[in-house]
Amino acid sequence: MPTPRPAPGSYLRSPIGLGRAAVALLGLVIAVDLFAVYADLVLYDVTGDLLDGASAGAAAGRLDDANSLNTVAGGIQSGALIACAVVYLCWFVRVRANAGVFAPDTQSMKPGWAIGGWFVPFVNLWYPRRITRDIWDASSPLGARRSYLLVNAWWTLWLLSLVGDRVGSAQSTDADTVDGTHAGAYALMISDALDIAAAALAITLVLRLTRMQHAKALAGPGIPAGA
Known part of the structure; x- marks a missing residue:
């Protein structure tokens, strides 16, 4: 059976620059999330004091400050996430295109899903992971034992952090009581902590895939190369 060939016009492009930019912005996301965890903790502490019987008058100023801190943290998080998402997707599209050159037969999804898979409802719960696994297969050295532990x-x-964020945001938005705000702050704190862990693993994933593709491009004869 003949080996599948890359699509006409396909060629390798270095993912190193985009990989470095994605890693830097993922690091920024981690830093911002750490600030958000602190803001969540402050709100959780203030509302906890109120639940324990602290005077509403004495805690009013602290509660206002805590809410303001959370508003600032949320705004910074949104900005960092948008910037990171744009660069990460550019890197993701690049490594997906390279995977199509290395091993087009291992790519189960069309190239357009490298972007669309993140935004189409429901399928975005598993398409990005599936595409990442396909890229991992194509980028792995020939004959190497493949493990998807990092990807999984x-x-x-990442999914758990999204669920935690939805729960925490809903509780905080709908909270008319101190108890509801307290529970929302706790859920957001857990979500932000999970996001930090997911971002740390994403950094490892970006570095691994980038290095694998660079090494395979240098070592693989017969692979078309381009700038």
């Missing part, structure tokens, strides 16, 4: 751990933590 990263994706699991």
